[in-house]
Amino acid sequence: MRNISDFIEQYLKSTLLKNGNELLEIKRSELAKRFECVPSQINYVISTRFTLEKGYIVESKRGGGGYIRIIKVEAHEKSDLYNHLLQLVGPVIDQQTAENIVMRLYEEKAVTKREANLMVSVLDRSVLKVELPYRDQIRSNVLKAMINTLKYK
Incomplete structure (x- = not known):
């Protein structure tokens, strides 16, 4: 079941697509009224689903x-x-940021869905069974190695 954040994200992405993927300028309060939510809900969606690693620049x-x-x-x-x-x-x-980067590779058609799933599975904390901060260091090294391999196929 989809929640309000999913609907807000989908609306923003479809509106951006209608604008030719160039730029979308909105008022937080108008968007909150449209979805009958508090402005902080809009902030949450923007800060978690429109990040640089997902391919977006946000100015506010x-x-x-x-x-x-x-x-x-x-x-x-x-x-x-x-x-x-x-x-x-x-x-x-961290795991979430790494997954966002892999999803960006998939969205940009740099990897297939299967390859993205393989990459995400290797970067998962259940596979990298070491304590922090070493786990995040290993995840970083593994992700860099995978991206470099893609870069120089």
Whole structure:
């Protein structure tokens, strides 16, 4: 069963698509009225589902004339995508962020659904059975190795 966050995300993505995937500018309060929710629900959706690793840049201005601007970032070449994602990984990475990066690879058609599922399974905490912060360091190294392998097929 879908929740309000799913509906808000879907609405924003479809509106962005109608705008040619270029830019979407909305008012937080108007969106909250549309979905009959509190503005903090809008903030939650934006901050968790429109992140840089998922391919979005979000700009926000609070106040009476405030807005939220969502920009879809698309790489011109696969190598640009790989380089960008490698920069996002860093020396440590948590499981959710790693999964977001893999889903971005899938959405950009850099990997198949099966390959994405394999990547996610290898990065899972149930497989990397070591204590933090070592687990996040190993996950980072493994993810970087996979992206570099894709980059230089």
